[in-house]
Amino acid sequence: MHELKNADQKYAQLDEFIDALPEKDGALIMTLHKAQEIFGYLPAEVQNHVAHKLQIPASKVYGVVTFYSFFTTKPKGRFKINVCMGTACFVRDSQKVLDEITKELQIKVGENTPDGLFSLDALRCVGACGLAPVISVNGKVYGRVKPEDVRNIVEEHMSMGGNDDE
Numbered sequence: 139m140h141e142l143k144n145a146d147q148k149y150a151q152l153d154e155f156i157d158a159l160p161e162k163d164g165a166l167i168m169t170l171h172k173a174q175e176i177f178g179y180l181p182a183e184v185q186n187h188v189a190h191k192l193q194i195p196a197s198k199v200y201g202v203v204t205f206y207s208f209f210t211t212k213p214k215g216r217f218k219i220n221v222c223m224g225t226a227c228f229v230r231d232s233q234k235v236l237d238e239i240t241k242e243l244q245i246k247v248g249e250n251t252p253d254g255l256f257s258l259d260a261l262r263c264v265g266a267c268g269l270a271p272v273i274s275v276n277g278k279v280y281g282r283v284k285p286e287d288v289r290n291i292v293e294e295h296m297s298m299g300g301n302d303d304e
């Protein structure tokens with residue numbers, strides 16, 4: 139019951155955003171960003187709702203969601219770890235850092251830990267090449283990361299538990 143009310147509130151918040159758009163044409167990406175911010179991810183029901191509200195085909199919404207890597211159709215962990223696999227990071231051994239994270243968390247790229255605390259993704263260049271290799275956790279950037287730093291970074295967030303400042 140509580141969850142339903144919660145979902146209703148989220149849809150109401152999204153509708154408020156869409157209704158306030160000065161122009162609905164060309165507002166799809168902006169709306170999807172807002173929807174992902176509100177819901178955390180973009181399941182089919184949310185995509186259909188956006189399609190209905192913007193009066194565009196659901197297939198168009200789905201096409202955009204699957205085209206851009208910053209949209210996700212699956213829920214992510216409370217702490218979203220992104221490992222940069224762009225050229226500058228790759229040549230500075232970001233693969234080893236990624237391997238260490240998969241070992242530490244026992245998950246692969248694109249997965250969440252069973253407790254929902256962490257999710258892991260690999261990205262292309264995040265624009266901080268001077269700090270390569272780079273990882274980010276909920277947008278906070280860690281530069282010149284070595285495989286042996288991984289455990290500390292993970293533990294730092296585990297100790298934060300539910301108190302991240304997202």
Ligand code: FES
Nearest residue numbers: 224227263266267
């Ligand atoms: S390649 Fe990793 S930040 Fe640019």
